[in-house]
Amino acid sequence: MITIALQQLPCPGSYEIESRDPAKPGAFIVHHPQGISAFLNRCPHTGAPLNWQPDQFLDFEQKHILCSLHGALFRSQDGFCIAGPCQGQSLEPVPIRIEQNQIQIDFNPGV
Numbered sequence: 001m002i003t004i005a006l007q008q009l010p011c012p013g014s015y016e017i018e019s020r021d022p023a024k025p026g027a028f029i030v031h032h033p034q035g036i037s038a039f040l041n042r043c044p045h046t047g048a049p050l051n052w053q054p055d056q057f058l059d060f061e062q063k064h065i066l067c068s069l070h071g072a073l074f075r076s077q078d079g080f081c082i083a084g085p086c087q088g089q090s091l092e093p094v095p096i097r098i099e100q101n102q103i104q105i106d107f108n109p110g111v
């Protein structure tokens with residue numbers, strides 16, 4: 001379980017949680033107008049990480065999640081791919097909970 005202060009994550013914005021296990025993907029959190037979501041950092045197209053820059057997962061308009069490799073776009077609220085080579089597939093969600101202005105992410109970054 002990882003905890004991040006809500007004020008660390010502006011809206012719109014995204015935050016990366018790197019994996020310490022090279023065999024496991026990392027995760028990321030997105031703060032969007034509908035709330036906060038978290039996903040594994042693994043594109044359904046090839047399994048590659050979505051971002052090239054740390055903490056940067058949103059498109060230019062800060063509306064959708066963008067895969068930097070081939071440009072797939074995913075809805076921020078549920079990770080559903082609306083455009084690109086994996087259209088119709090989804091990012092894998094990571095459970096989160098918000099308590100007392102803390103975001104709790106059910107993700108183990110590894111050893």
Ligand code: FES
Nearest residue numbers: 043045067070072
């Ligand atoms: S790896 Fe994400 S769109 Fe190809």
